[in-house]
Structures are given as structure tokens and as C-alpha cells.
Amino acid sequence: MAMLGKEVRMSRLVNPESKKMMAITVDHAISRGIAPMKGLQPIQETIERIVMGRPDAMTMTKGIAEHCMWPFAGKVALLMKVSNYSPVSPTRDTIFGSVDEAVRMGADAVSMGAMTLGDFQGEQFAAIGRFSEECMAKGMPLIGHVYPKGESVPADKQTSWENIAYCVRSACELGMDIVKTTYTGDPDSMARVVSCVPSSFRIVIQGGDKCRTLDDYLTMTREAMDCGVGGVTMGRFVWEYEDVTALVIALRYMIHKGYTVKQAKELLAQLEHDKNYEDF
Numbered sequence: 001m002a003m004l005g006k007e008v009r010m011s012r013l014v015n016p017e018s019k020k021m022m023a024i025t026v027d028h029a030i031s032r033g034i035a036p037m038k039g040l041q042p043i044q045e046t047i048e049r050i051v052m053g054r055p056d057a058m059t060m061t062k063g064i065a066e067h068c069m070w071p072f073a074g075k076v077a078l079l080m081k082v083s084n085y086s087p088v089s090p091t092r093d094t095i096f097g098s099v100d101e102a103v104r105m106g107a108d109a110v111s112m113g114a115m116t117l118g119d120f121q122g123e124q125f126a127a128i129g130r131f132s133e134e135c136m137a138k139g140m141p142l143i144g145h146v147y148p149k150g151e152s153v154p155a156d157k158q159t160s161w162e163n164i165a166y167c168v169r170s171a172c173e174l175g176m177d178i179v180k181t182t183y184t185g186d187p188d189s190m191a192r193v194v195s196c197v198p199s200s201f202r203i204v205i206q207g208g209d210k211c212r213t214l215d216d217y218l219t220m221t222r223e224a225m226d227c228g229v230g231g232v233t234m235g236r237f238v239w240e241y242e243d244v245t246a247l248v249i250a251l252r253y254m255i256h257k258g259y260t261v262k263q264a265k266e267l268l269a270q271l272e273h274d275k276n277y278e279d280f
Contacts, residue, residue: 005139009108012077013057018256021231024050025059030084039239044068046239051076053248059111080107091150092120099134109141116167118150132175143178144171161189165196168203178202180233183220187227194228202230207237218261221254246271249280
């Protein structure tokens with residue numbers, strides 16, 4: 001029966017036509033501080049704007065969910081983040097939630113992080129192993145935010161296909177169902193990453209630190225979808241954008257309807273002008 005529960009929850013995360021997943025995350029305050037995250041300061045308003053764009057899911061901590069998600073219960077899948085790093089300990093996730101809390105809050109998945117190839121990989125992998133066992137027993141999908149940003153990884157190697165592949169394969173071997181990680185920078189190397197895990201294991205990409213322009217962001221999204229990536233879990237670029245709802249819709253059309261960069265930009269411009277979000 002627990003496996004049926006996991007299947008039910010997983011079905012809420014993935015579009016039935018595209019078989020892709022589109023999630024927006026608002027879990028950055030603990031890891032990066034709230035002062036630099038202007039889009040997250042008015043958090044209730046930001047969540048409202050995101051939900052208006054109808055993503056498949058949103059990632060957030062239990063406290064923000066408890067305060068902000070009542071109006072949207074059942075309208076968007078809730079991915080409950082149970083760990084995070086901090087500005088003073090950027091390679092070590094600390095656990096502050098549980099599977100039982102996620103079940104009680106109606107979450108559709110538990111989400112937790114790890115930084116690989118560093119001093120704290122061992123303890124973070126051990127925690128993932130424990131959560132994986134409990135999630136399986138309770139029918140709860142487990143999502144990893146796993147990046148090669150440990151102390152042994154130079155900054156210029158944090159997007160290498162070898163290190164990204166290590167992240168996704170580790171997440172799979174530890175019993176996760178979905179892993180969020182970094183795009184390698186080109187579709188050929190990302191396809192090599194995708195080939196390193198079974199087809200039933202889902203890889204989704206983050207927005208990324210290197211996307212400076214809208215064209216960068218949309219191009220990365222299109223390339224990733226075309227090379228076999230199973231969706232996105234994006235944050236900063238979306239909720240720092242002037243028209244959050246319009247960008248969520250444009251991304252949704254890229255991910256689920258196969259829009260090109262040109263088509264997505266045209267749709268975005270039209271939505272920014274007309275504000276007719278409900279038509280899409």
C-alpha cells in the first residue's frame with residue numbers, strides 16, 4: 001500500500017502529457033540569507049504570483065508552507081524541504097524536518113540536499129539513506145538537491161559532466177526518486193549525465209548561477225528538455241523577474257508544450273503586455 005501512496009504522489013508532480021516536471025522553489029532564505037533575495041521578502045505575494053502561473057509543484061520549508069499555502073491547498077503540489085545549508089556552512093546540509101511532518105502537512109514529496117565530494121559528504125549521504133528508507137515505508141517520494149560543491153571541487157569543475165554525473169548517480173543509488181542538480185552547460189555532456197541513471201530515475205535542473213539573461217535561461221531550459229532531462233526546479237531567476245506569473249507560464253509552455261526559445265519569448269512579451277494569465 002505504501003508504494004501506491006508514492007505512485008499517487010509522484011503522479012501529481014509530473015505532467016501527464018509531457019512526462020516532465022516543473023517546480024518552483026522558494027527555499028533560499030536559510031541558505032543564502034533573506035536580505036539579498038528581494039523576490040522572497042514579500043513571500044506571500046511571491047507565492048501567489050507563482051501559483052497563478054500554474055507550475056506543477058513548489059518547494060518550500062514547513063514554516064513557509066504552514067503560513068502561506070492555505071489558500072493554495074490542493075492547487076499545486078507541495079515539496080517540503082527538510083534540510084538546507086547556510087551562509088556560514090555552505091557545504092553541509094542540516095536536517096530540520098521529518099517525513100512524518102511532510103505526511104501531516106499533505107506534502108507530495110520530501111526534499112533534502114547534499115554537497116558531494118567534500119568534508120561532509122559521508123554524513124549527508126547517511127542522512128539520505130535513512131530518509132530514503134522511511135520515505136519508502138510511508139509512500140513518500142524523495143527528492144535530492146545534490147551538487148558537486150564540496151571542498152575538493154574547484155569552482156571551474158562544478159559543472160563538469162563527470163561531477164554532475166557523480167551527483168545524479170549517487171542520488172539514484174541512495175534511493176532517491178528525483179534529483180535536482182546543475183546543467184552541465186551543453187546538451188551533449190548533459191545527455192551523458194542522463195545516460196548514467198536508469199530511465200525511470202528523474203533528473204531535473206536548477207536555474208543555475210551562470211544564467212545572467214533571459215536568453216541564457218530559456219536556452220538552457222530548451223536544451224535540457226531536448227537532451228532527456230526530466231524537468232526543472234527553478235527559483236531565483238523566476239521570482240526576481242519583473243512579471244513572475246508571465247515567466248512561470250512561458251517556462252511551463254517550454255517544458256510541457258515544447259515551445260522554442262523564440263516562441264517562449266513571444267508568449268512572455270504578450271503576457272507582460274496583456275496580463276491575461278488565466279487564458280494560459
